[in-house]
Every structure is written in C-alpha cells, then in structure tokens.
Amino acid sequence: MKLVTPEQMREMDRRTIEDVGLPGMLLMERAALGAVRVALRTIEDAVGSRIAPASASRPRSIGILCGGGNNGGDGFAMARLLAEHHYTPAIVLLSPAASLPPDAALNLQIAQTLGLELHDLSAVAPEDIHARLEQIRDAHLLKGDLVAWCDALLGTGLDRAPQGRYAQAVAFLNAEYARDYPRIIAVDIPTGLNAATGQVLGEAVQAHATATFGCAKIGQMLYPGRALCGALEVVEIGIPPTIADQVGYAGCALNAGWAKHRIAPRPRDTHKGLSGKVLLLAGSEDTTGAALLAARGALRSGAGLLTVGTHADVIPRIAQAIPDAMATRMLAHVPDGNCEERLRERSEMLDAIGIGPGIGTSDGSMQQLNALLDSEAPYVVIDADALTVLAKASDYEHVRAFSLPDPAGQPRVVLTPHPAEMARLSRCRMSDILAAPVQKAQELAQITGAIVVLKLASTIVAAPDGELAFNQSGGPGMATGGTGDVLTGVITARLAETHATGAATRIFDVVCLAVYAHGLAGERAAAELGVRGMSAADLALQLPRVWKDLE
Numbered sequence: 001m002k003l004v005t006p007e008q009m010r011e012m013d014r015r016t017i018e019d020v021g022l023p024g025m026l027l028m029e030r031a032a033l034g035a036v037r038v039a040l041r042t043i044e045d046a047v048g049s050r051i052a053p054a055s056a057s058r059p060r061s062i063g064i065l066c067g068g069g070n071n072g073g074d075g076f077a078m079a080r081l082l083a084e085h086h087y088t089p090a091i092v093l094l095s096p097a098a099s100l101p102p103d104a105a106l107n108l109q110i111a112q113t114l115g116l117e118l119h120d121l122s123a124v125a126p127e128d129i130h131a132r133l134e135q136i137r138d139a140h141l142l143k144g145d146l147v148a149w150c151d152a153l154l155g156t157g158l159d160r161a162p163q164g165r166y167a168q169a170v171a172f173l174n175a176e177y178a179r180d181y182p183r184i185i186a187v188d189i190p191t192g193l194n195a196a197t198g199q200v201l202g203e204a205v206q207a208h209a210t211a212t213f214g215c216a217k218i219g220q221m222l223y224p225g226r227a228l229c230g231a232l233e234v235v236e237i238g239i240p241p242t243i244a245d246q247v248g249y250a251g252c253a254l255n256a257g258w259a260k261h262r263i264a265p266r267p268r269d270t271h272k273g274l275s276g277k278v279l280l281l282a283g284s285e286d287t288t289g290a291a292l293l294a295a296r297g298a299l300r301s302g303a304g305l306l307t308v309g310t311h312a313d314v315i316p317r318i319a320q321a322i323p324d325a326m327a328t329r330m331l332a333h334v335p336d337g338n339c340e341e342r343l344r345e346r347s348e349m350l351d352a353i354g355i356g357p358g359i360g361t362s363d364g365s366m367q368q369l370n371a372l373l374d375s376e377a378p379y380v381v382i383d384a385d386a387l388t389v390l391a392k393a394s395d396y397e398h399v400r401a402f403s404l405p406d407p408a409g410q411p412r413v414v415l416t417p418h419p420a421e422m423a424r425l426s427r428c429r430m431s432d433i434l435a436a437p438v439q440k441a442q443e444l445a446q447i448t449g450a451i452v453v454l455k456l457a458s459t460i461v462a463a464p465d466g467e468l469a470f471n472q473s474g475g476p477g478m479a480t481g482g483t484g485d486v487l488t489g490v491i492t493a494r495l496a497e498t499h500a501t502g503a504a505t506r507i508f509d510v511v512c513l514a515v516y517a518h519g520l521a522g523e524r525a526a527a528e529l530g531v532r533g534m535s536a537a538d539l540a541l542q543l544p545r546v547w548k549d550l551e
C-alpha cells in the first residue's frame, strides 16, 4: 500500500482535475460512493451490538456532519447516495453555505433540491452545538433510530486545531463513540488528525472506520492516528496512475499485501553455507537472555550457521540452551585486543553480524563496535547497547564510511533504536522523537548512511535516500522485554541469507520483510497466549510458521 502526505494527495487531485480534465465532481462522486460503501459495511458489521441496518420495512437514519470545504462536499453527496439505501440522511452544516467551494456547493444544492433533511448550524453559538446535535439525534428516534454519524467536517484541508463549532462537533462525535451505539465513519481523515504526522491537533474524532481517498496518508499509519481511524479502507477515486507516479509517494505500508511473494522458497540443492553465516555479538554475565533471544530470532529466520560471540561466562549457558548455535569468546568488559583481532579475522568469512543485545556500554563494547566497523563484514546490524555506545561518538563518520563501499550502492549498516536509543543517537529528548518520528528517522539515516529501524508500535524503516516504510504488523503483546533482541537476530539472519545467495533483493526490502515478519510473529503469539501472557521467547517460536506462510 503506497502512502502519501496530504500535500501529495492535494497535488494528485489538482493535476487530475486541471491537467487531465476529469471534473472535480466526478472525483467527489466516487469518493462519496466509496465512503457510503464503507459506512454501510461498518453498520452491517455492528449488527451484534444492537444496531440493525435499514431495509424497506425498517427505516434508519445517519447523521452527516459537514464542514465548509470539499470534505463537507463529500458529505452532501453521501447523503444523496445513502437515501438510495433506505437510510434517512440528516445533513448538518457547520459553515455558511455561501462560502462553500463550487463542487461542495453544487452537491449541497442537489441535496436541497431533493428535499433532504438539512440543519444549518453555521450561525449557532459554539456552546449550543452539542445540545443541537443531541436534539437532531433524538428526533430521529421516531423515524427509526440514528445508527451512524459521518464525519465530513475537515479532511486534507485541516491546517490548525479545530475550534469553535468544529471543536464542539468533534467532542460531540467522541461522546457518541463513548456511548457505544452509533458507528462513527470518518470521511477521508478523522477530523483533528494531522494526516502528515499521525498527531492530534486539539481533539480528533475517534472513528470506527475511515474511508480514505486515493491513497492512505502517512498519519494514518502512525499512532495515535492509526488508532483514531479504526478500520481503514482506501477508496479509488480516479487518480490516473501516471499522475500519481509523477507526484510521487511518501512511503509504503508493510502489510500482508506488501509481504506476499517477497521471499523465495529455498532451492533444493542448497547447503548451509548458502543459508547465511551469522555472528551475533551479544550477552554478558547478567544478560544471557538477550543473547539467547537474538540467537533464537536468527535460527528461526533461516540462519545457516550461527555463532554467538560473547563473554566467557555466557558460553556454557548458550551451549546448554541452544545446541544449534556455536558460541565463542569475543566480548570483554575491558578492551581486549585479542577479541577484536579475532573479530576482524572472522568478519570476512561471515555474511552478516549483529551487535548489541546485552553487551553493556563499557569501553570493551566501544572497542568491539569500532573493530567491527573496521572489518570486512558485508552487513552489520547495530542494536541496543551498541547503539548507546555509538551515540557517544562525536560524529557518525565511521558508520558512514563503513556503510558506503557496497558495490550496489546499498547501505551495509542497519540501526535498530527504540525511542530512548533514538533520542541518544539524535541528541535530543525522547519527546522530540515521538513528536516527529519520521523526520528524526530520516535525518539519522541520512547522517549515518544506514537503514534506520525506529521501533515503535508502528515501526518506521528509513533509508539514507529518503525511502520510508511503516510497519502494520505486531501489537501490544510485543511490549515486553526481549522482543527487540529477537528482531536483531531476525534482521541479521535475513541479511546473511541474502548475501550468501547473492540474491538481487534490495537490502531495504530485506530489512522491511524482517520487521514485518517479526511483528506478525508477535501477533500470532498474542493470538495464542494473550497479550499479557506472551513473552519474547514465544514470539521467536512463532517465526517458523510466519516464514512458512510468507514463502
């Protein structure tokens, strides 16, 4: 699923109307048709919750809150179309009809000609809006119950927090949502949601479903925006693909459709060398678990030969818990030239190295990371403590220098920070990261030349050239210690197999698929064990089934 910014969407609309000559009314009609389809299905899906859809013998009403722009225009058109399906539409207008843009004005005029119910609240004092909307809702009890509200207040034109009547209407819709009766359907974007960032401006509508037009917007992928949309459906409105390609996209969503056919079955005549030789530098006396989880992530994601480079104390524990892996002494609390030398020697024979889970932030870890960035390793994944160590560097020239020499011009380093690690790397507060995660991930990718995986509930993958992806798999069950360690193993193993086989797959896509599969494994562990009961080890156990299904 391709994603756009609101500006890109407006530009696609503009070019389609002005350059191609498709009338705006036609786009608006298709938008309204799609939104009506989403509304009807949302009502039908809610049948178990006392809501009964309309039929010839059972009239039902739908309230449509319309703003003063083209989003409101979609609402007027929806009212006309809903009337074809036995629903009594109640149009509520919040801005003066005289200032509507032409297509919206025409749709309002048609609705009036048809005699549809219209409440003009554009001159009502904001403090009276709530009561007026309640009156409209209650009056419909006699006509057969109001089962849904459509939010056609503001769409891509939103540029500030809703105020006055708009703010009151948003608050009313949220009170209706809290009543758990009428369904709330957002037209294009829940009003109050910044479609570029996923952040809320003032207060935003919580919808059960959102019909978005043309392409999904970035802000609909990121929390809280992702949750505010409810079930999101993209409605085609007639933007020609050539126009969309000319304008360009802001990124893509990593979902089931994207992941399909992205991993080829293994050829029958392969051998373990071709499955990828992985080294994971992980664990110390107190954090053996981090090493074990990363190792499980790698082994359950296709690693052909796995070595865990770790502290002397950890080696027997690895041998006992995971006999499939080799373990060797490569980490020390204090700088130890011997360990670093062994790392340099080995790195050339390996396909990918992951460093960080549980290694600590001592000078020894710093030396190890520097030795790695000095080595011939094809791909390096830097996570956890290694990121904290990396953040101490005055600049990121050594990461950048390491990342550049790939003959195909692709990044060789992957950084996998969570927000606190990201704040250290970006030298800002965590609140700055959470307020602008996309921008921060892109900046770090550009500075370091690395692919940045910013781990959030909707993880962002950013490449140095500006490419972006937003993961849609995963869930709250993954909010438990160690799931990030598993991800390090997964990404490292996938990079290793790609390198070993010499596949022409883009490294960015390899990382994205690893992130998606990891999230899906988290979803499946939660489905089986519940979000509170599942652990990172349970997630790792689901990985084989996920990879099997993705093949």
Ligand SMILES: NC(=O)C1=CN([C@@H]2O[C@H](COP(=O)(O)OP(=O)(O)OC[C@H]3O[C@@H](n4cnc5c(N)ncnc54)[C@H](OP(=O)(O)O)[C@@H]3O)[C@@H](O)[C@H]2O)[C@@H](O)CC1
Residues within 6 Å of the ligand: 013, 014, 017, 024, 027, 028, 029, 031, 067, 068, 069, 070, 071, 072, 073, 074, 101, 153, 154, 155, 156, 157, 158, 159, 160, 161, 162, 163, 166, 187, 188, 189, 213, 237
């Ligand atoms: N273009 C097309 O071809 C198609 C467009 N389509 C539809 O049009 C929608 C975009 O329409 P739009 O550009 O008219 O903007 P829209 O979101 O209705 O806002 C209107 C105006 O509201 C104002 N305003 C802003 N913030 C505000 C606030 N907080 N509180 C109060 N007012 C606020 C601001 O005007 P201002 O007050 O600044 O003069 C703004 O210009 C899009 O989402 C889709 O649904 C589809 O039909 C497909 C074809």
Ligand SMILES: Nc1ncnc2c1ncn2[C@@H]1O[C@H](COP(=O)(O)OP(=O)(O)O)[C@@H](O)[C@H]1O
Residues within 6 Å of the ligand: 384, 418, 455, 456, 457, 458, 459, 473, 474, 475, 476, 477, 478, 479, 480, 481, 482, 483, 484, 485, 486, 487, 519
């Ligand atoms: N609510 C959530 N929804 C989806 N994924 C989540 C959620 N919470 C955490 N995750 C995922 O879980 C992982 C946590 O990683 P991290 O914070 O590094 O954990 P640890 O350091 O304990 O291993 C990341 O991949 C993150 O995207």
Ligand SMILES: [K+]
Residues within 6 Å of the ligand: 071, 151, 152, 153, 154, 155, 186, 187, 188, 189, 190, 191
């Ligand atoms: K809206």
